[in-house]
Amino acid sequence: MEGHKDVLFGLYDDEDDLIHAIQKAQKDHLDIHDVFTPFPVHGLDEVMGLSESRLHIAGFVYGALGTLTAFLFMSWVFTRDWPIIFGGKPYWSVPAFIPITFELTVLFSCVGMVITYYTVCGMGPGADNPTLHDRITDDKFCLAFNVSDSSKEEIDSLKGFLSGTGATELNIKTI
Template identity: 40%
Template sequence: MDTNQKYLVGIYEDEDEVLHAVSEVRGKGVKIEEVYTPFPIHGLDVALGHPRTRIPKAAFLFGLTGLTCALSLISYTMVFDWPMIIGGKDAFALPDWIPVSFEGTVLFTAFGMVFTFLASNGLWPGKEPRLFDLRGTDDKFIMAVNLGSNRLSENEIESVLKESGAIEVNVKQF
């Protein structure tokens, strides 16, 4: 979302209405920027046409990085830097390294996913929040339509939103 953008904001009262409205509005050729809800709605991401998330692949890569770092650190310290014979075991005792390797994997995955989530959602320190309507955090469902990315006029989009069940349609500029 760029600065100085003009949006039409449709406000809905019910999650079934907004889910049905998304299909209806998209069917009439209106590109919806986003829908904001006070709680998750099953199937809304599919109705909006969002692609499947790549978060599991990122988690796997972070975990693999953590496992590699943990095994590298343990093998360097226990085999090359300061080899010690503990309990008569070999310095390269892979089964003994499993708990530390698991913890390194979990640590890297957890921190990596937090930073990935914050970066992908644009939630960095000092970022100004974009609230289309304060009621969207309480009990209303907000559909934001960017007027700059649609071919239809403002009045046509407003009538499409009202026909789809919006109780209120507002103009918001950022």
């Protein structure tokens, strides 16, 4: 099938087993397809050699954009477009703008980060995200290999590796 792949995966009961399995796989020069865990595991990024996420840079940019939007918009409205005196204060009353500026900073920052995250990860409405196993989102830790082009011997040796490192369940799924 075009674009589909066969994935061999093993489920572990404990995150320590998973981390040790990853370390062993790297030592054996096995090509890991992906790792799935029900919660963020400390040290996993480091072991897998993933670079630091750049999402927070996007978050800062969105936040700064929110600050500017709120502050400049209010400044324009209250000095040019529709100046009104509130409580004897000057038109351009900076302290009164601060709470709304703060709110819009937070709003832009978090909504922007959510949209960026979903876009980058290919998630969100309409996206096709096959799950290998239901319990990966509950209490199992999954290590997956892409075996689309592997021979039976290679698959057998990977199966041996998975059960040898403590995987309690093995399976092959086409996604």
